Amino acid sequence: MNIAQLLNQLPGAVAQGLIWGVMAIGVYITFRILDIADLTVDGSIATGGAVAAILITNGVHPWLATLIAFAVGMTAGAVTGVLHTGMGIPAILSGILTQLALYSVNLRIQGIGTDLGSRANVPMSINKYKNMLVSLRNVGHLSLDNPIWLMLLISLILIGVMYWFFGTEYGCGLRAVGANPQMARAQGINTNTGKVIGLMISNGLVAFSGALMAQYQGFSDVSMGRGAIVIGLAAVIIGEVIFGKLFRNFALKLLAVSLGAIIYYLVIQVVLWLGLNTDDLKLLTALVVALFLAMPYWKSRISARKQKGGVSVG
Amino acid sequence: MAESDMLVLQDIRKTFNPGTIVEKKALTGVDLTLRKGDFVTVIGGNGAGKSTMLNAIAGSFPIDRGTILLGGRDVTRLPEHKRAAFLGRVFQDPMMGTAASMNIEENLALAGRRGQYRGLRWGITAREREIYREKLSALELGLESRMGSKVGLLSGGQRQALTLLMATLKQPELLLLDEHTAALDPKTAEKVLNLTRRLIAENGLTALMVTHNMKDALALGNRMIMMHEGRIILDLDESQKAHMTVEDLLEQFEQASGRELANDRMLLTN
Numbered sequence: 183m184n185i186a187q188l189l190n191q192l193p194g195a196v197a198q199g200l201i202w203g204v205m206a207i208g209v210y211i212t213f214r215i216l217d218i219a220d221l222t223v224d225g226s227i228a229t230g231g232a233v234a235a236i237l238i239t240n241g242v243h244p245w246l247a248t249l250i251a252f253a254v255g256m257t258a259g260a261v262t263g264v265l266h267t268g269m270g271i272p273a274i275l276s277g278i279l280t281q282l283a284l285y286s287v288n289l290r291i292q293g294i295g296t297d298l299g300s301r302a303n304v305p306m307s308i309n310k311y312k313n314m315l316v317s318l319r320n321v322g323h324l325s326l327d328n329p330i331w332l333m334l335l336i337s338l339i340l341i342g343v344m345y346w347f348f349g350t351e352y353g354c355g356l357r358a359v360g361a362n363p364q365m366a367r368a369q370g371i372n373t374n375t376g377k378v379i380g381l382m383i384s385n386g387l388v389a390f391s392g393a394l395m396a397q398y399q400g401f402s403d404v405s406m407g408r409g410a411i412v413i414g415l416a417a418v419i420i421g422e423v424i425f426g427k428l429f430r431n432f433a434l435k436l437l438a439v440s441l442g443a444i445i446y447y448l449v450i451q452v453v454l455w456l457g458l459n460t461d462d463l464k465l466l467t468a469l470v471v472a473l474f475l476a477m478p479y480w481k482s483r484i485s486a487r488k489q490k491g492g493v494s495v496g
Numbered sequence: 497m498a499e500s501d502m503l504v505l506q507d508i509r510k511t512f513n514p515g516t517i518v519e520k521k522a523l524t525g526v527d528l529t530l531r532k533g534d535f536v537t538v539i540g541g542n543g544a545g546k547s548t549m550l551n552a553i554a555g556s557f558p559i560d561r562g563t564i565l566l567g568g569r570d571v572t573r574l575p576e577h578k579r580a581a582f583l584g585r586v587f588q589d590p591m592m593g594t595a596a597s598m599n600i601e602e603n604l605a606l607a608g609r610r611g612q613y614r615g616l617r618w619g620i621t622a623r624e625r626e627i628y629r630e631k632l633s634a635l636e637l638g639l640e641s642r643m644g645s646k647v648g649l650l651s652g653g654q655r656q657a658l659t660l661l662m663a664t665l666k667q668p669e670l671l672l673l674d675e676h677t678a679a680l681d682p683k684t685a686e687k688v689l690n691l692t693r694r695l696i697a698e699n700g701l702t703a704l705m706v707t708h709n710m711k712d713a714l715a716l717g718n719r720m721i722m723m724h725e726g727r728i729i730l731d732l733d734e735s736q737k738a739h740m741t742v743e744d745l746l747e748q749f750e751q752a753s754g755r756e757l758a759n760d761r762m763l764l765t766n
Contacts, residue, residue, distance in 0.1 A: 347616075351609060354598075354619035358606050361595035368554070368593070369662075370580035370610045 188455040193330065194321045195451040199444030200333035201316070201394045202413055204340060206421075206443045207436055208387035209414030215348070216360040216380040218266075221277035221411055225284030226258040226385040228407035230392025232291040235304040235402035240295065244314045248393040255389020256382040258284060263378030273377075288404045304402045314397040329398060336394075337440050340387070345433040347383075356380055388414075409464050412471050417443035419474040501565070502702040503530040503670055508552055508562035510726075522548040523559070524726035530670070530704070535696055537713040538706045539745075540723035546706040547588075549723070550672045553704075555579040567669045581611025584663030584701075586656065586676040593659030596648030600639060600658065603647055604628045607662035631661055635691065653684035657691055664695045671696065671703040678708055689716070710742045724753040 205227060212220040230251040237247035258280060265276035293300035308317040316329035347353045358366040359376035366373050388410070396402035421435075421442025429438045454460065508526040513519050523545050530536060538546050552559050553566075555576035564572045566582050587593050594603050605620040605628075625643070632640040635657050639650075647655060656676055663671060673692065677685035693716060696703050707713050713720055720737050722730035722745075729752040732740065740748075 349619050350616045351614040351619050352616060354602060354606060355609075355614050357598060357602075358595045361597045362592070364587075364592055365595055366606075367577045368580055368583075368585045368610075369606045370577050370612070371606075371614070372575075372577045 188451065190322070191451045191455065192448065193328075194318060195447040196444055197316070197318070197321050197329045197333060197398065199417075199447035200330065200337055200440065201391055201398055202417060202447065203333075203337055203440035203443035204394065205388050205391035205410065206414045206417035206439045207340060207344065208384040208391065209411065210418050210436065210439045211344075211380060211384040211387070213415065213418060214360075215357055216377060216384075218273045218360075218377065218381070219277070219411075220259075220262060220381060220384060221274060222258055222262045222280045222284070222381070222385055223277075223388045223414060224407040224410045225281035225288070226255045226388045226407070227392035227395070227410045228288045228402070228404055229258055229284055229291065230255050230389030231396035231402035231406055232288045232304070232392075232404070233389070234393030235306055235396050236291055236294050238311050238314065238397070239304060239306050244311070244397060248315060248390060248397075251393035252386045252390040255392070256386035258389065259381035259383070259385030260378060262385070263381040266381075267374035267377055285404060292402060292404065302404050304396075305400065306397070306402070307400055316394055316398045317400065318398055319400075333394070341433055341436045341440070344436055348432060409467065412464075412467055413443075413446065416446050416467060416471045416474070419471065420445050423474060423477070500532045501529050502532045502534070502567055503528070503553070503704075504563070504565040505529075505549075505553070506563040506565075508549070508564065509560045510548060510552060510557070511560060522726055523552060526552075526562070526723075526726070526728060528721070528728060530702055532702055533700055534719055535701070535703045535717035536705070536719045536721060537717045538704060538721050538723060539708070539710060539713045544723040545726040546723050547674050548726075550674050550704060550706060553579075553670070554583055554585060554672060582669040584610075584666075584668035584671040586659045586663050586671075586673050588675040588678050590652040590655040590659070590679055593662065594647045594655055597646060599644050599646050600632070600650075601625060601628055601643040603658065604631075604662060604665065607665045610666050610668075631665070635661065651684075653680050653688060656680065656688050660688065660691055660695060664699055664701065667699055667701070669702065671701045673703060673705040675706050675708060677712075692716075710745055714740055714742070714745070722749060722752065724749070729753060 205223070209220075209223060212218045233251040233254045234244070234247045237250060238244050242250075261283075262276045262280040265271045265279060266273045271279070289300045289302065292302070292304045306314070308314055308319050316332055318329070320327040321329055348357060355366065355369075355371045356376050356379065358369065358371060359373045359380070363373045366376070392407065395406065418439050419442070421438035421440070424445065425434070425438035425441065429435050450463065453466065454463075458466065505526050505528040508523050510523040511519060511521050526545070526549055538549070540546050551557065553564060555571070555574060559572070562572070563570060566579070571579050571582070585593070595606070598606075601620055605624060608624060629640045629643065632643070637654055637657055639654065639658065647658065650658065660676070676692070677688050680688060689712060692705070695701070703717070705717065714737060718734040718737075720732045721728050730748055
C-alpha cells in the first residue's frame with residue numbers, strides 16, 4: 183500500500199464530496215426540515231445528469247444546462263408532492279413511484295436525437311466540451327480550473343441562499359410544516375402546498391448536483407443515482423454526529439451536511455485504498471448508515487435503562 | 497342571524513367510519529349560537545362530542561351535514577388552514593400547539609402572521625421582537641429572557657401558556673380551548689386558567705372552552721353547555737350558572753341524558 187497513491191486520491195474525494203454535498207443539502211431539506219424520507223432523489227439525480235448531458239452535447243452552455251437541470255428536478259419533486267398530497271399516497275411510496283418512472287424518463291431524455299430514442303449513457307469528454315463547469319481532469323491541478331474552487335463557491339452560496347430562504351416568512355412556515363403540521367395548519371399554513379414546495383426545492387438541488395456530477399465524471403448514466411438517498415443520508419448523519427454539538431446555527435448545520443459528504447468520500451477513499459472491493463461499497467455504505475440511524479434510538483434506550491436501574495437521588 | 501352572532505352552528509352532524517364495525521356517531525345534530533364576547537364552557541362525559549365539535553369548527557375534517565357560520569361567513573367548506581385566519585386554538589396536548597424544534601420567538605412570529613400572506617420578507621422583525629418580549633414578560637414565566645430557546649425545552653405549562661399567547665396574539669374571532677389544562681398538574685393548570693381568563697377579558701374574546709372539571713366550568717365564562725352523545729343537552733346562561741353547584745349539575749346531567757352515569761360521574765367530578 184502506497185501512501186502517495188492515497189494522497190493522490192484525496193483531492194478527488196473532496197471534489198466529489200462537495201458535489202454530493204449539494205445533493206445532501208437537498209436531502210436535508212426533506213429528511214430533516216420537512217420530516218419526509220423522499221426516495222425521488224435516486225431518480226432525480228440521474229435526471230439532472232441526463233438533462234445536463236443532452237443539453238451540453240447539443241451545444242447549450244453548461245451553466246444554462248445545469249440551471250435547466252435544476253428546473254427539471256423541481257418538476258420531479260412536484261410530481262412526488264402531488265402524488266403524496268393530492269392523491270393521498272404515503273410519502274415514501276410516492277417517492278418510489280416517481281423514482282421508478284424517472285428511470286424510463288431518463289433513458290428517453292438521454293436518447294433525444296438518437297435513432298433508438300433511448301440511451302443508457304451519454305459521454306461528454308472535457309476534450310470536446312471544454313467549457314464544462316467541473317471536471318475530474320483538473321482535480322489534481324493547483325490552478326483555478328480545479329473543480330474544488332467552484333464547488334466551494336457554489337456550496338457557500340447555496341448555504342447562504344438556504345439560510346436566507348428558511349429565515350423568511352415563507353421559509354419559517356415550511357419549517358413549521360415539518361416540525362408540527364397540526365400547529366402549522368392552526369397558524370393558517372397550507373401544509374400540502376408546503377410539502378410540494380419543499381420537495382421541489384429539494385429535488386431541484388439534487389438534480390443540480392446530478393448535472394455537476396455528470397460534468398465532473400465526463401458522462402451521464404441512468405444508473406448513477408442508485409443508492410443516492412443513502413449517500414445523502416450518510417452525509418447528513420455524519421455531519422450531525424461530528425458537528426452536531428458544535429454547530430447550532432442553521433447555516434452551520436447545512437455546512438455540516440456538506441462537510442459530512444466530504445468526510446464520507448474521504449473515508450471511502452481510505453477503505454478502497456485499504457483494499458476493499460468497489461463492488462462491496464454499497465453494502466458498506468448501507469451498514470454504516472444503518473448504524474448511525476440506530477444510534478439515537480440505542481442512546482435513548484440505554485439512558486432509559488439507566489434511569490430505571492439507577493439509584494434515585496432526591 | 498343577528499349581527500352580533502360570532503358563531504352559528506346549525507344541525508352539525510358527523511359520523512366517523514360510517515358503515516364499519518367501528519362506526520362512531522360523533523355529532524348527532526349540534527345547534528349553537530355564540531354572541532360576540534361569549535365565553536362558553538363545555539362539559540360532558542368521554543365521547544360526548546366536545547372535542548369533535550371544536551375540531552369541526554376548526555375544519556380538521558369535513559362534516560356530514562349542517563352549516564358553520566363564523567363572524568357571519570359560511571366557513572362550512574373552507575379548509576382548516578383558511579379557517580385559521582379567524583380562529584385561535586389551544587389543544588389538550590401541550591406538544592400540539594407549538595413547533596418544538598423552533599425557538600420561542602419564531603413560534604410567536606408564526607402566530608403573528610396567522611391568516612396573512614407569507615412572503616419572502618424576513619420571518620421576524622426587530623419591532624415584533626420587542627412586542628413579543630413585552631407580552632412574554634406579562635406571563636411572568638421568565639420566557640422573555642429565553643426567546644432564542646427551542647420550545648421543546650419548555651415545560652408543559654410553559655408551552656400551554658405560550659400557545660395561549662400565540663392563539664390570542666392576532667385577535668381571533670373565536671378562541672377554541674380543548675381541555676387545554678387537562679395534561680397539567682393542578683397548580684400549573686390553575687395558573688394557565690388564570691391566564692386564560694385574563695387574556696379573554698383583556699381582548700374581549702369570544703371563546704369555547706372544553707373542560708372535564710365541573711368546578712372550572714361553573715367558575716369561568718358567562719355560559720355553560722353540556723354535551724351528551726353528540727348533542728347539546730343543557731345550555732345555561734350566566735344567572736342560571738351562578739346558582740348551580742357541581743351536585744346540581746350531576747343531577748341535571750342524569751336527568752337530561754336519561755340515565756345513571758356512574759362512570760361519567762367520576763370523570764365529571766375530577
